Amino acid sequence: MTATQLGFGLGLRTPHYGDFMSAAQRVDWLEVISENYLVPGGKPLFFLDRIRRDYPMVMHGVSLSIGSTDALDHSYLEQLRTLIERVEPAWVSDHLCWTGVAGLNLHDLCPLPYTRSMLDHLCERVDQVQLALGRTLVLENVSSYVSYCCDEMPEWEFIAQLCARSGCELLLDVNNVYVNSINHGFDARTFIDAIPADRVRQIHLAGHEDHGKYIIDTHDHPICDAVWELYAHTLRRIGHRPTLIERDDHIPPLQELVAELDAARALAAATLKRDYAAA
Amino acid sequence: MSAPAELQRQFQDAILRDDVPPGLFHGEGRDEDGGFRIYLHAYRQRLIEGLRDNFPVLAAAMGDETFHELARAYIAEHPSPHRSIRWFGDQLTQWLVQNPDYLPHPALADVARMDWALRGAFDAADVLPLLPQDLSTLAPEAWPQQRFRLRPCVALVRMEWQIEPIWQALSADPHAATEAPPALPHHLLVWRTELHCQWRSLEAPEAAALACLAGGGSFADICELLAASQHEEPAAAAAGLLLTWITHGLLAR
Structure with a gap:
């Protein structure tokens, strides 16, 4: 079993390039934001190639816009293919959302309506992307701050149906x-208990900002206790999955994130009674 | 239009016009529009930050308030068609020509041009530079018609003001005190050596010669150009420039 299948990873961010270049880190694998490397050359690709030599990687995109009702952007998919050949990632992910229509990109992960017609649309698109x-x-x-009047099912049921029908993970x-x-006022455990365990390829953990009325998925704080508890519940329900900590703003020194990753390892070890120490 | 397509159009139109779409969202016992304001705020904030990343010295020179005003006006006219926010702002320098009132001083348009040129050099395609020894086998009779290509990282930027000292000071310290620059039409050369972006200001003959080369002109064309600008030994001057450009890694192998 490879480190990627087994272990604990971090999102690769620019301020940490030097740390990964200069010494071995207690990190089993790295997740890279695909769009950051869809550039012709220069520093981004130089560091990507250098760090890839030492770490397994997965690619995580933000612009596939799988749920958009625009036609799929095949030039983007072609760029992704080129990057996939370069990185040889263990897998490629993006978000269950849409990011724009009419040829525009809002650069945000906009929520999908949980309707049967959207499911039909997604299944067709997932098929096209998997083929491409x-x-x-x-x-x-994704996190969301609105829900649509037209929703026909809860998010967890929508996801379960999508995985079953489209074959995506x-x-x-x-x-x-x-x-x-x-x-949106539901029990988080209901969500976790309803998702198809055998379709979960990876887990993300991150921090958020509590604005009282709404919680905003900012990725700029350490993971809070409630999310650690939900992670433990997830582990009990589906077992271990490659787990990654994301931090996109107020990025601390790498060792702080490595320590947070150690906490994830320790929690997984305690919950599942197995050893997840770094290789 | 399908129901999902209509929903997405309404959502996006509302984001673009900075307003809440009526009747689209479920209240779930909370303010009906409360959550959507998070998207409205995030959209503009993210694009403003994207512009700031691509035009860091312009943002430092203008200060937050005036830069945000400019950014919001640009965002309203040029929503992003790009898959990556790295390319957002690709129309800004042209837009500033048509909308100079957003700049407290016209020289800031040159600061924007310099920022964008350096941003382009940063991640331009990696193409091997031409080396002096690559020309050692070139027969003397082949020289007049020899043509060269610039590496993708090279940009020649027309400037109206001598903004380079200000750019340098603000690049090192965004809070540096600066004074209005003098008007000085000239060209700025931007390029990348290995991973390091570089720039220097050019005298008019060198800028014209480099523009000639970039436009497909031959060595003889460059000599002719230099002769017209009263160089006494145009061939020697052209050879000297060529050697400088090769030494700086401007030409493609």
């Missing part, structure tokens, strides 16, 4: 489940 990329697509559940973001449970 030649691999199973992994999709992440799930990047289960435990923080996003927690955020949505507060913003």
Whole structure:
């Protein structure tokens, strides 16, 4: 079993390039934001190639816009394919959302309506993307701050049906489940208990900002206790999955994130009675 | 239009016009529009930050308030068509020509041009530079018609003001005190050596010669150009410039 299948990873961020270049870190694998490397050359690709030599990687996109009603952007998929050939990632993920229509990109992960017609649309698109990329697509559940009047089912049922019908896999973001449970008033465990365990390829953990009325998925804080508890519940329900901590703002020194990753290892070890120490 | 397409159009239109779409969202016992305001705020905030990343010295020179005003006006006219926010702002320098009132001083348009050129050099395609020894086998009779290509990281930027000292000071310290620059039409050369972006200001003959080369002109064309600008030994001057450009890694192998 490879480190990627087994272990604990971090999102690769620019301020940590030097740390990963200069010494071995207690990190089993890295997740890179695909769009950051869809550039012709220069520093981004130089560091990507250098760090890839030492770490297994997965690619995580933000612009696939799988749920958009615009036509799929095949030039983007072609760029992704080129990057996949370069990185040879263990898997490729993006978000279960839409990011724009009419040729525009809002650069945000906009929520989908949980309707049967959207499911039909998604199944067709997932099929096209999987064909274009030649691999199973992994999709992440997103945080949201609105729900649509036209919704016909809860988010967890929508996701379960999508996985069953399309063959895609799930990047289960435990923080996003927690955020949505507060913003939309449901029991986060109901969500976790309903998702198809055998379709979960990866887990995300992250911090958020509590604005009282709403919790915002900012990725700029350490993971809070409630999300750690939900992670433990997830582990009991589905077993271990490659787990990654995301931090996108107020990025601390790498060792702080490595320590947070150690906490995830320790929690997994205690919950599942197995040893998840770094290799 | 399908129901999902209509929903997405309404959602996006509301984001673009900075307003809440009526009747789209479920209240769930909370303010009906409360959550959507998070998207409205995040949209503009993210694009403003994207512009700031791509035009860091312009943002430092203008200060938050005036830069945000400019950014919001630009965002309203140029929503992003890009898959990556790295390319957001690709129309800004042209837009500033048509909307100079957003700049407290016209020289800031040159600061924007310099920022964007350096941003382009940063992640331009990696193409091997031409080396002096690559030309050692070139027969003397082949020289007049020899043409060269610039590496993708090279940009020649027309400037109206001498903003380079200000750019340098603000690049090192965004809070540095600066004074209005003098008007000085000239060209700025931007390029990348390995991973390091570089720039220097050019005298008019060198800028014209480099523009000639970039436009497909031959070595003889460059010599002719230099002769017209009263160089006494145009061939020697052209060879000297060529050697400088090769030494700086401007030309493609």
